[in-house]
Amino acid sequence: MFKRSAKEAFHWVKDCLSIFRQNPAMWMLVALSYVLLFMVIPAMVFLPVILKLLVVIMGPFFLVLALTLYREADYGRDTEFSDIVAQVKPQIxxxxxxxxxxxxYGILISYVTSGDMQALDDMVNAKADAEALATRAVPLAIKMLVLMTPIFMSTWFAPMLVAHHQFSVWKAIKSSIAGCLTSVLSLTFAWILLTAGLALCMMATGIVVALVTAIIKPVGLILTSLTLLAFLLLATSLMLGLQYVSYRDIFAKKLDAKALEPSAA
Incomplete structure (x- = not known):
């Protein structure tokens, strides 16, 4: 089981890199759009809550557009973005x-953890010692991780199952969770491989940036910011690639083959 999962993870990472190398600039742009929508906008405290909620609600639609771009690149199809939108639009x-x-579900998580978050915030404002903060923060982090796992698993495959295989929302969520559970080792190994590879590359780049900073500090500071942004976008684009290739191998190939069975007969 471990050997098969490790082999599958290696092929997924290899395919992610292969797709990325086809058009790095485009995937970095896709990653930038993802970061702006799902990281930057939610963090902007001055934006109205309704706008942030709209981003969450439309999240699966934007995610499908991104993953469909990966699918078209994977199959060597030069599809216009407007055509991809037209494909997805009926399932919006x-x-x-x-x-x-x-x-x-996110609102429920906020409600469940609001007391812990407030207690931690009070401790920070009271300038509690590091040990006391860790005693409160670590259990909260574990609690958040446990609570976020179901939503992570349910949205890993569900958007593509809804958009391209006409699954109902409930069926897509159940299938997505089942797919994550049955392939948890492969997904974990692939995540570890990507994370380790990015960490090593970042360490090597960090040495170069540190040398530049030591020689020309202003340039080094700018280079540091650009390097961090570049690695964030690279990590995002590769994780999106992993999301696509895992969907392709776990669901798409089987479902597409099944859809062709009547015509083949």
Whole structure:
């Protein structure tokens, strides 16, 4: 089991890199869009809450557009972005419903953890010692991880199952969770491989940046910021690639083959 999962993870990472090398600039742009939508906008405290909720609700739709770009590149198809939007548009209602379900679950998580978050915030404001903060923060981090795992698993495959295989929202969520559970080792190994590879590259780049900073500090500071941004976008684009190739091998190939069976007969 471990050997098969490790082999599958290696092939997934290899395919991610292969797709990325086809058009690095485009994938970095896709990653930048993802970071702006799902990291930068939610962190902007001055933006209205309704806008942030809209981003969450529309999240699966944007995710499908990104992953479909990976699919088209993987199969060597030069498809216009407008054609991809047209493919996905008929399922936008279900994708919005999926985003709404994620939003409701996120609100529930916020409600469940609000007391712990407030207690931690009070400790920070009171300038509590590091040990006391860790005693409160570590259990909260574990609690958040446990609570976030279901939403992570349910949205890993569900958007593509809804958009390209016409699954209902509930069926897509159940299938996505089942797919993550049955391939948890492969997904974990692939994540570790990508993370370790990126960490090593970042360490090597960091040495060069540190040398430049020691010689020309202003240039080094700018280079540090650009390097961090570049690695964030690279990590995001490769993780999106992993999301696509795992969907392709776990679901798409089997479902597409099954759809062709009647015509083959």
């Amino acid at each position: 209602g279900k994708l919005v419903a999926l985003g709404g379900a994620c939003m409701v």
